[in-house]
Amino acid sequence: MKHKKQIDIFIEGVKRYFDHLTFEEELLEIGAPYLVRNSERLGLDYTGAISITGDSKGYVFFSSTSPLLKYILLGHGASNFSEEYLGDIVGEIANTISGNARSHMGAEFHISPPKVIVGEINKYNMNLNSRSYVLPIRWRRNSAQLIVSLEENEQLL
Amino acid sequence: MLKQLFGKYRFLVISIALFLIFDIGVLVLNIYTSGKIAEQTELINLAGRQRTLTQQMSKATQYIRAQKLQQWVYQSGLAELRDQFDVFGATIKAFNEGGQTTSAETGAIVSVAKVETPEGRAILAEATTLWRGFEQAISPLMIDVLITDEEIEPASEFIAANNLKLFDQMNRLTEHFTHESEKQTTFLRMAQIGGITLATINFFVILFHFLKQLRGRDRRLEIKQHESDQILDTINEGVFLVDENLSIGGQHSRHLEEVFDTKRVSGRRLSRFLSAYFPEKIVKTALEYTRLYFQSHINPDLIADVNPLKRVKATVAQSSGEVFEKYLDFSFAPLRQENDKRAILVSVNDVTDSILLEEQEEKNEDQVERQLALFSQILPINPDDLEVFIDECLSGFEQLNQTLKNNKNVTDNYDQTLARMFRETHKLKGSASALSFSWISNQLHDFESSIEGLQKQGERKILRGQDLLTLTIQLRQMYESIETVSDLGDRLKAYGIKHIAAQAANALDVSNEKQPVENKRWFGLRDFAEGIAKEENVAVDVSLRGFSEALEPHIGETLYPIAVQLIRNSIAHGVESRKTRQCLRKPNSGQISLSISHDSLGNYRFVYEDDGRGFDYDGIRASLAARGVMSKSSAAKLSKNELVQNAFRDNLSTREGVDQNAGRGVGLSLVWEQVKLLEGNLKIRSVENEFTQFIVDFSMSEEPKEPLISRHVA
């Protein structure tokens, strides 16, 4: 259950970010995680991507619809909802996830700084036959996803 | 030797020869000119004496004239005059023709060279002419000791008249000689200056030449040094030298610094250096090994095998504080240096990557072994059954995943989700155990256990989506497993490996040959039932009717899980032990029969029957009460019909404890789900201690129907 530990850490990162937002009590809800084939479309409007190398390797994406990001921007007092600003927010969330992961997963992993992707996730570095975990996220009735695409270095049998 | 002289050192030889020639030239010239100057000095002296002699001869004649009356007195003057006359005559002759005369200084005989200078000769010519007059005048005085007036008077007159003239000429001659001498001296000085100048120039030429050569050599050395530095900088190996005292040499490759992450290498003791990275024991052995290379009784070719520094694990603490483990390979090569001292060239390779790769390969080998184990499970499965099973699993997993996915907006109620997933899993597990495919059925069983765990959790607290993560992860693993199975199945097919059981069956059981391929797995239910029966310590006979005809795939796939589930139920709950059966006058083995039949309109009937103990109504009552579905008293009031209805609820089981065959309580609800898929009716008949019968009626015609459960108790 190595994946569980790792995914829990990523979720913790997401929660950590949303905990810092000082809105009225609004719970971050995580729905039942499911699988999606890597060959299918991945990602919502904006995605912050971090790559992980080490014992397991792959990608962690925080992907969000733009309304959710706009809400966060509003909370920051911003009124500019340009692509740049939305990407900035999604990158910041991914950064929190990667920072949290770095402090928990330690030396056996290398965790990259986040990259922002607009639209569908480009999958040229991913194993298309494999499956990624999708953890649906709801916050103020807007949705986002934490997508975890991990491959074991040794094949599972 | 000569070649060498005029080869590499030609310039030096020529320069030194020139230097010698210049020096000797100056020296010879010096000696020659000094001689000349000495001669000239002699001449000056002689000419000076001539000058004096003219005066003396004049004086002597005057004296003789004055004393001519006293013969005894003038004798001394006469003798002087005669001497003076002779010396003057000899000297002027010597000047003219070369010859001997007496030295003015010492009185010794000296040789005088003929005066050659034109000026000298001119003066001499005049003087000689005048001297002839003197000779004539004086010669009469040379004859005897008695001087007459006739002799002395003309001589005296002549001398008095010409004496000054001759003096003057001799004076000029002296001056001429002095001048000549000065000329010689000046020449000598010039020659000396010239020689010394040449020698000096030569000296500087030599000096510059050698400076240039030295500089050139330094440059070449520098270039060499630079080249070796470059090699050491770029070589992709840690290289250093070790001398006889086991100290590290002054030069090493830069890669070495990278390998050990240190700059402190040069000049260190090998023991100190190694101790920083390796345990004491290895260092000790390594030093002893290194010493072998300096021992003359050892052939270095024959000790490479015992090199203790092969693939050794080094602990390298980086400057950042991080500690890395590296696997290193040291190799040793003896060198003989210029000064005939021995040294060892040690090269260090970082082989961490290849060792990790090997470890990975070993792991892969493990994997191969696991795959072999998996092969042994797959091989007895009919390939067609396997294919159907894989498809069933994949669509089942898809169902499970969809169930999870559909939930994404529901945060407070996962009960239904879990129940649905449980049924689906249970069905797949049934198929897996029907194929005796324990590898998959174990995973499904674990998955069920996880679902159950969550259900239990759900009784105590509200489940959150995140809690279901374990299921998703397990699901992914099962996906991968089934893909591995599918992959192996394909490979088996590709290698033309045929299904063992099918071959065996073909050989033994001729009747099986007629069975259509699709129905083979129905007949496999006999083995499945026997397997479970063995686990439950009972015996069963399974008879099948109507399955020799090809079944429509949809029907087959839907009914099969029902059959599997009912067989499980019969064996786990229905069939009694052999002893009990004997008491009840039943056959030793429990009789299970399955039949399928249809009419021409496409109306099907699937009948399942066992001769077991029938429904355990009290068990259902107890279970309903225990699960809190209803109170004990209201459960007691339920009719048998209602109890059976309740048995089809999720998670109801009368069995205590859970194993793969029963106890989950989902069996009958699964059956009901499958019947619903067929839009069929389910009829259940049961007589205590006699039999239980399930009848599924369904139609393949287009009319929609409401599914129904009815029960008849005979």
Added chain:
Amino acid sequence: MKLLIVDDSLVIRNKINSGLLKRFDKVLRAKNGVEAIEVVKLVRPDVITMDLTMPEMDGVECIQEVMKVCPSTHILVISALADKATAIAALSCGANGFLCKPFTQSQLTDAIEKVLAIQLSR
């Protein structure tokens, strides 16, 4: 030229013997260190092939004894690579080379020639 084979395994003794029979005028065998020393005292062999792990007296000890009795003998250690430290100790105290078991006949003859080529000044 005389060869002494010291090894507790008959199979190895036979293998070495058959590989080197032609090279030597006389081949002697010993199955442990004690026997070996007796032989060395009597015949002073030119070359000894020495196993390291043997009963009675182990190889290193045996080499030390041989060095006392007959220092002009060339010694080739033929042993499995279980313990490099022991092999190095054997070389330090006088053996001239090491051949790792298992070996081929050509490796054996090559190693013997290399050992014989060493000029011993002791």
